[in-house]
Amino acid sequence: MSDFSQRWTTRLHQGFPLLKAMQVQLLGDQSGWQLAAPYGPNQNDHHSAFGGSISTLATIAGWLWVSELAGPGVNVVIQTGSTHFLSPLETDLIAQVCPPEASQTARFLHALQRKGRARMALEITVGDAMGQIAARFNAQYVAG
Amino acid sequence: MSDFSQRWTTRLHQGFPLLKAMQVQLLGDQSGWQLAAPYGPNQNDHHSAFGGSISTLATIAGWLWVSELAGPGVNVVIQTGSTHFLSPLETDLIAQVCPPEASQTARFLHALQRKGRARMALEITVGDAMGQIAARFNAQYVAG
Numbered sequence: 049m050s051d052f053s054q055r056w057t058t059r060l061h062q063g064f065p066l067l068k069a070m071q072v073q074l075l076g077d078q079s080g081w082q083l084a085a086p087y088g089p090n091q092n093d094h095h096s097a098f099g100g101s102i103s104t105l106a107t108i109a110g111w112l113w114v115s116e117l118a119g120p121g122v123n124v125v126i127q128t129g130s131t132h133f134l135s136p137l138e139t140d141l142i143a144q145v146c147p148p149e150a151s152q153t154a155r156f157l158h159a160l161q162r163k164g165r166a167r168m169a170l171e172i173t174v175g176d177a178m179g180q181i182a183a184r185f186n187a188q189y190v191a192g
Numbered sequence: 193m194s195d196f197s198q199r200w201t202t203r204l205h206q207g208f209p210l211l212k213a214m215q216v217q218l219l220g221d222q223s224g225w226q227l228a229a230p231y232g233p234n235q236n237d238h239h240s241a242f243g244g245s246i247s248t249l250a251t252i253a254g255w256l257w258v259s260e261l262a263g264p265g266v267n268v269v270i271q272t273g274s275t276h277f278l279s280p281l282e283t284d285l286i287a288q289v290c291p292p293e294a295s296q297t298a299r300f301l302h303a304l305q306r307k308g309r310a311r312m313a314l315e316i317t318v319g320d321a322m323g324q325i326a327a328r329f330n331a332q333y334v335a336g
Contacts, residue, residue: 063237066245069213093207099255099270100248101210107244126243130274 050077056112067108070101075142078116083109083143096136097182103131106172106185109143114168117153118160118191127167129187137175137182146171156191165192194221200256211252214245219286222260227253227287240280241326247275250316250329253287258312261297262304262335271311273331281319281326290315300335309336 049057053074061068070085083105090101107129115124148170159166168189175181193201197218205212214229227249234245251273259268292314303310312333319325 059237064242064244065233065235066210066214066242066248069233070210089209089213091209093203094267094269098208098210098248099273100208100244100251103247103251103273103275104210104242104244107247111243123238125238126277128274128276129243129247130272131247132272133270 052077053081060108060112064108066104070104072105072108074112083112085141087138087140090141094136096138097141099131099133099183101141102133102137102174102183103129103185105141105143106131106174106183107187109145109172110170110185110187110189113145113170114189114191117156117168118166122160122191124189124191127188127190129185132184133182134184135180135182139176141174142177143172143174143185146173160191163192165190167191196221197225204252204256208252210248214248216249216252218256227256229285231282231284234285238280240282241285243275243277243327245285246277246281246318246327247273247329249285249287250275250318250327251331253289253316254314254329254331254333257289257314258333258335261300261312262310266304266335268333268335271332271334273329276328277326278328279324279326283320285318286321287316287318287329290317304335307336309334311335 056074072085075082092098156166156168172185173181174183200218216229219226219228236242300310300312316329317325318327
C-alpha cells in the first residue's frame, strides 16, 4: 500500500464512520487511484450492490479528487450529485474519477486562487474490477 | 414502535448491512412515517451529516415508499437519484417522502397491473426533526 493510499484510507475511516463500515480503501497512488469497497458490507437484499453504497462511494471519490486538486487546508463540499444506475453490480465496488479537461482544472485553480472559492464538475463511474460500469455519477463540488 | 415500524426496521437492518451501520429506523406507522438515522454514525469529518448518508437515507425512503405502494412480491429498484445539498445538517437525519399526486399513483398502479412494470418519480427531503430541510432528493424507481 502506498503512503498516499495509507494516508487517505486512514483519513476516510477516521473522519467518516460510514466509510469505515463500508470498508472503503484507496487503491493506487497519487498518479492514479481508485476507491474500492468490498461487496459484503455493501450488498442489498437482492444479491447485488446497494445503490446507497454506489452513490456514497462515488460521492467520496469525487470529494477526494477535488480535495487533492485544491490542496491542504481547503474545505470541499458536494453541492449536487446525480446517479444513473445502469446495471446491477454483484462484485466488489470500484469508483473511478473521469479526469476532466486540463482547461477545466486550470479554471478551477485560477478561481480558487483569485476568489478563494471555486466549483468543479466531475463524472465518476462505479463498476467492477474488470472495468464494467454499473453506474455513472455526475456531481458538482465547491471548494473554498 | 408500531408493527409497521418494527417490520420495516428489521427488514432494512437484515437486508442492508449499510443501513444497519447507519442505525436507520422507521418512525410512525403505515398512515404516516419517516426514516431516521442518528447523527453519530452518519457524520463527516467537518462536524455535519455526511452527504453519502443523506443520499442513502433518501434512496431507501423512496424505495420503501414505492415498495409499499406496489405491494408484496414486487421488486423495486432505483434507476436515477439526484441530491441537491442545500445547507449543512448538524443533527439526527430525518427523510420524508413528499406524497405525489393521486393521479400519478393511480397511473403507476394501472401500469403495474397491466404491463407488470411501472415507473414512479418521487421527491424526498432530508432534514432535522424540526422540519428544516437540508437536502432534496429526486429519484425514479422501477417496479416489476
